[in-house]
Amino acid sequence: MTSVANAAPVVTGLGIVAPTGIGVAAHWAAVLAGKSGIGRIGRFDPSPYPVRYAGQVPGFDTAEQVPSRLIVQTDHWTHLALAAGEAALADSGADLGAIGEYEMAVVTSSSSGGTEFGQKEMTALYQHDPGWVGAYQSIAWFYAATTGQLSIRHKMRGPCGVLACEQAGGLDGIAQARRLLRGGSRLVVTGGTDASLCPYGLTAQLTTGRLSTVPDPERAYLPFAAEASGHLPGEGGAILVLETAEAAAERGLGTGYGRILGHAAGFDPAPGSDRPRALRRTAEQALADAGLTPADIDVVFADAAGNPADDRAEAETITAIFGPRGVPVTAPKTLTGRLYGGGAPLDVATALLALREGVIPHTAHVHEPAPGLDIDLVTGAPRERPLRHALVLARGHGGFASALVLGR
Structure with missing residues (x-):
């Protein structure tokens, strides 16, 4: 066990953009207080749908969190990850300029890609013609878009990838980050976000038959309870910075988080x-x-x-x-x-x-x-x-x- 622990990668930075709050402190305080981030869906009118509640990130100002040129090129799901990635890297204190571009990698998880962006562009296609579809549709909907944008923004040219395994993909992405560190990378940005709260995204989720239609947001999602009736969807997630134990020790971080x-x-x-x-x-x-x-x-x-x-x-x-x-x-x-x-x-x-x-x-x-x-x-x-x-x-x-x- 000792050798495994000594060789294990260290989490040196966290970036959280979740229904429980933006930032580590806000999220942790909400979790301890049992403060729910679930409410009536606000990104569109959910009235025609049997599910009207979801977890939504409060107070997320895209214009403040994301460079203007990227806002029109990417989906809300990527916006959340860009903000969380920036926070995680700042939290880690890593000097990216001192690390070789090919020694830094990005691995994220994704279950649906840019559904909101895709719905907007496909609506333009169906209502008009292909000339109405923007060029960024070709990348913004893609499940690897977040990995790509993070790697481009922070000049991380090492091995990059995405795990598309729905909820399990988040753990698999972190495990892949561990493999990359063992293979020579010095720093890996990993984790993931999601944001499929649009009519198309919600309709796709409804087809699983696993969403709760209970109209009370505090009684709709009750895992392990006798009244369990499914789950509610949500947006957001977390981005983590992983480094080798040696790199963390060199910076005096010990075991980090x-x-x-x-x-x-x-x-x-x-x-x-x-x-x-x-x-x-x-x-x-x-x-x-x-x-x-x-x-x-x-x-x-x-x-x-x-x-x-x-x-x-x-x-x-x-x-x-x-x-x-x-x-x-x-x-x-x-x-x-x-x-x-x-x-x-x-x-x-x-x-x-x-x-x-x-x-x-x-x-x-x-x-x-x-x-x-x-x-x-x-x-x-x-x-x-x-x-x-x-x-x-x-x-x-x-x-x-x-x-x-x-x-x-």
């Missing part, structure tokens, strides 16, 4: 195959990759789908690994909705803050787990205790599963 100790990814078997779903073996493999046992984990940040069947499957996985009520479990995403490509990076950022502060955030709006779910779900108020390691779980629509182990 924390270290990435282990990861694994899996995919569910075909329905009806009678084979077990991937989450348990994925979590166990992540622990093995970190050189840890279940007894070393102090908190689990759950995927928390909000769908009764998926919640039960996740609860059974946690119980099978840690024993009945064997580890505290939390899901702060009840304050934001599921942010898809940005959701798991935000969970990682929150978990790192929890490890640093010795506080487990509670699962707001949920009073207790549903009967038969034998997990120690943290509800009511945050729980203070010394924390060493956290396990973050994520699943994506279609069968993706991912697990990430963090250490102080």
Whole structure:
């Protein structure tokens, strides 16, 4: 375990742009206070739709956060990532000018790309003709646009990529950043954001049948509860700066916010195959990759789908690994909705803050787990205790599963 920890990359910077607030301090304060960022959708009139609530980033001023030339070239999803990336790099204190351009890399997660930008341009096409479609449609909708814009803006010419694995992609992107650091990169910008709150984006999400139509924003998304009825969508996420342990030590940062100790990814078997779903073996493999046992984990940040069947499957996985009520479990995403490509990076950022502060955030709006779910779900108020390691779980629509182990 010692050799794994010593070689593990360090998170030196965080940038958060989420429904719980802009910036690390605002987000953490909202999480501890149980202050929800979910409200009636404001980017368009949701009246004709069965889902009218979502997590939205409050007070985001695009003109202040994004260079004017990029605003017209990119989608709101990329705007959020550009702001979060700028904040993360500033937080890290890294001198980018002292690092070779080819030693810096970018890996983000994305689940949908620039849906709002794409809808606007496709509407122009359908209502008029191709001459009405702007040239930037060719790139702004693309799921790799955020990675590209971050790398261009900060002159990061090392290996760049994007993971399109829905919610699980955020953990997979961070794991890819770890691989790049092991392969010679010195600094990697990673994480992700999402922003699919437009008529086209919401309609696409409705086709999954997993969104909650409960008209009360505090009762619509209740993972692990008896009243669970699906989830609410959201926008935003988190961008992280990862550096090698050696680079962080040279700058006197020690372990920074924390270290990435282990990861694994899996995919569910075909329905009806009678084979077990991937989450348990994925979590166990992540622990093995970190050189840890279940007894070393102090908190689990759950995927928390909000769908009764998926919640039960996740609860059974946690119980099978840690024993009945064997580890505290939390899901702060009840304050934001599921942010898809940005959701798991935000969970990682929150978990790192929890490890640093010795506080487990509670699962707001949920009073207790549903009967038969034998997990120690943290509800009511945050729980203070010394924390060493956290396990973050994520699943994506279609069968993706991912697990990430963090250490102080």
